[in-house]
Amino acid sequence: MTTRGRAARDEAFTRFVEQASPSLLRTAWLLTGDHHVAHDLVQAALVKTYVAWPRVRPEGALAYTRKVLVNERTDLWRRRHREVVVGEIPEGPHERPATTTEDRDQVVRLLAALPDQQRRVVVLRYYTDLSERAVADLLDISVGSVKSAASRGLATLRAQLTTSEGDHR
Amino acid sequence: MSPDIFEDELRGQLRSAADAEAGAFLDIDTASVIGSGARIIRRRRMAAAGGTLALAVVAGLGAWAVLAQGTPDALDEVPATQSGTPTPSATATGVVEARVPDGAKGTVLVRLDTDRRTLSAELPGGGAQDRAVEVGTLSAGRSEVLYGRVSEDPLVVVGVLPAGATSFSPVISEQRGVSTGDAELAGTGYRAFVVRGQREDRGTEVTDVYWTDGRAVRTADGRTVESAAMGDRIAYHDQQGGMFGVVTPEGWGNVPTSDDTDTGLPPEALMGVRRDASAMDTTYAVLLPPGAEDVSVDLAPDATLEDSTTSALGDRATVMLARLTTPPESEGSGVTQVHWTDATGRHDVGHAGALTTPGSGVEIGVYGVTLDGATTVHLVRFDDAGRPVVTDVDASDLPAEGRLVECLPDGGAVCAALPDEAKDITLLDVLGRELGGQAGWDQVDVPGAGVHVVVASPGAEGLAVAQLRWTGVDGRTHTLGFE
Numbered sequence: 001m002t003t004r005g006r007a008a009r010d011e012a013f014t015r016f017v018e019q020a021s022p023s024l025l026r027t028a029w030l031l032t033g034d035h036h037v038a039h040d041l042v043q044a045a046l047v048k049t050y051v052a053w054p055r056v057r058p059e060g061a062l063a064y065t066r067k068v069l070v071n072e073r074t075d076l077w078r079r080r081h082r083e084v085v086v087g088e089i090p091e092g093p094h095e096r097p098a099t100t101t102e103d104r105d106q107v108v109r110l111l112a113a114l115p116d117q118q119r120r121v122v123v124l125r126y127y128t129d130l131s132e133r134a135v136a137d138l139l140d141i142s143v144g145s146v147k148s149a150a151s152r153g154l155a156t157l158r159a160q161l162t163t164s165e166g167d168h169r
Numbered sequence: 170m171s172p173d174i175f176e177d178e179l180r181g182q183l184r185s186a187a188d189a190e191a192g193a194f195l196d197i198d199t200a201s202v203i204g205s206g207a208r209i210i211r212r213r214r215m216a217a218a219g220g221t222l223a224l225a226v227v228a229g230l231g232a233w234a235v236l237a238q239g240t241p242d243a244l245d246e247v248p249a250t251q252s253g254t255p256t257p258s259a260t261a262t263g264v265v266e267a268r269v270p271d272g273a274k275g276t277v278l279v280r281l282d283t284d285r286r287t288l289s290a291e292l293p294g295g296g297a298q299d300r301a302v303e304v305g306t307l308s309a310g311r312s313e314v315l316y317g318r319v320s321e322d323p324l325v326v327v328g329v330l331p332a333g334a335t336s337f338s339p340v341i342s343e344q345r346g347v348s349t350g351d352a353e354l355a356g357t358g359y360r361a362f363v364v365r366g367q368r369e370d371r372g373t374e375v376t377d378v379y380w381t382d383g384r385a386v387r388t389a390d391g392r393t394v395e396s397a398a399m400g401d402r403i404a405y406h407d408q409q410g411g412m413f414g415v416v417t418p419e420g421w422g423n424v425p426t427s428d429d430t431d432t433g434l435p436p437e438a439l440m441g442v443r444r445d446a447s448a449m450d451t452t453y454a455v456l457l458p459p460g461a462e463d464v465s466v467d468l469a470p471d472a473t474l475e476d477s478t479t480s481a482l483g484d485r486a487t488v489m490l491a492r493l494t495t496p497p498e499s500e501g502s503g504v505t506q507v508h509w510t511d512a513t514g515r516h517d518v519g520h521a522g523a524l525t526t527p528g529s530g531v532e533i534g535v536y537g538v539t540l541d542g543a544t545t546v547h548l549v550r551f552d553d554a555g556r557p558v559v560t561d562v563d564a565s566d567l568p569a570e571g572r573l574v575e576c577l578p579d580g581g582a583v584c585a586a587l588p589d590e591a592k593d594i595t596l597l598d599v600l601g602r603e604l605g606g607q608a609g610w611d612q613v614d615v616p617g618a619g620v621h622v623v624v625a626s627p628g629a630e631g632l633a634v635a636q637l638r639w640t641g642v643d644g645r646t647h648t649l650g651f652e
Contacts, residue, residue, distance in 0.1 A: 010203055013199075013203065014199050014203075017197055017199045017202065018199075021197040022191065022194075025194045025197070026187035026188070026190070026191075026194075027187075029187065029190055029194070030183060030186070030187055035190070035193050035194060035195065036195070038194070039194065039195045039197070042197060043197060043198070043201070043202060046197065046202045046206075047202050047205045047206045048206075048342070048374075049206075050202055050203055050205075050206030050207075051206045051342060052342060052374070052376055053206075071321065105186070107179070107182040107183065107186055108186050111183075122179075123183070126176060126179050126180050126183055127180070127183040127184065127187065129180070136303070137305075140302065140317075140318055140319070140321070141302075142301075142302075142303055143303075154175065154176070154179070157175075157179065158175050161175075
């Protein structure tokens, strides 16, 4: 067998994994709220990317993997729909005053409580900073559906966060 | 809190939350990723290379048939190029629809908005309202293939091709079966197509679309690959995409040719279709080195050569394209050996078929390769990472007892090249004791080489094979150790 081509391919792919995996892991964690599930998702998405590597342009590799990841995530949601652990949403005036760390934890818990589609759209729009069009392409839905999901997701988060802020004051 | 301020704060909180978790993430195991990916590639390759690795075990030597050497201009050669895609001529305006069969008893309504150049599809809603899905937008001023997934489960991909396309072949990420259909989008210069996967084949993706106008083969991005036509049949070699194949009026057949799949043997592509109850028409193509001359093939006794020709395929390859007739029940292509001469000498490559190791079920492809009279047996298997592992056995001066090699690691199986057909095989350990009742063996003949190849396994782990004892058809028994 010719090993040179395979070695060059593996080397380039390894570089890509090193560069892209931190961002992919963060995205997957925001989508799942679970480090292990996020790791498995990214690993599975990277396997598919490796298979498609000869046809994935270097500049499009991250977008390709992200799309696979979100689709993998869709599969996982469908398989484990009733197993997703939703964090407890803090409420009530007995909560301690907010801190930066608590804010971070709270937004993640609130995110986990959103319906799947809204959570995906919120993460892709406001964490990965993708355009509405790009999110629509990624999720294979219409731009209108992206707008709708983003609007509903933001409204829920805003209401919860505002309530929480009010409660703290 | 205003929406803009809130959105900015949300962005900040999401980033802050994700960054704060950085230390908690498990490292990605790149080696594991590559290993898993390579195994998938290997499975695809094995499935796609069925015409090569799973060629029938040939009973006896084939009848010798020399193909008429085609002159270079006998093939209509089309070089690889980035241009030359036919430009669709549009006469329609507004939205043009076509109901496209998906090849699985269903249809998909495909819409092309000629003003906005947008493509969309409407999928049956399963009793509810039908669901419209946008596919994408065609670039202005250029012809192209546009496609996109509109359903994940089952996979449904909708796209358009230039109307001049006579047939197409989707490249599937996993080597799975898909059905296809197409229909004209009248007056738009495009044809709509649909690719539908099996419901259970989740994760399948269309990674490219080969298509032809009957003269050359092109990729989805309009790149023309090295193509050569013989009548209504085309051989093509996509070096960039790593694929070699044939296009016939009945369909496409192809094999990967990338570094991952290179075994050093000439890739072959097949497309067979049953003509009637008594015959199958097979189109056979083999990709040879540049400058290959005196190309010929041997045929199985039940195969008949109908037509053939040979030509350069660009400046990096030579292709032989042939049409054969074989009985419908025959396995393989009907070609048992390929012969050619190139700068390195005279080559004779024979296909023996595949051996399966007893117990572990590993497939080992067996080939006889003769260069200027010296024969080497290639034993080809694939490791856990999907890489081909080729074990060579020198069969040019085969001793009377044969030669023994390890063909699976850790004593999992041994292979032997024998000068005679074996009637009985026994495996022995280092003390000469017979190994177990679970041992098994299999055998094939290498056509044209006078070599018989045996694979034998002790059938249980931890049993180290030191010798192989075999009895030939002449009744003589030989004991064979590792050299």
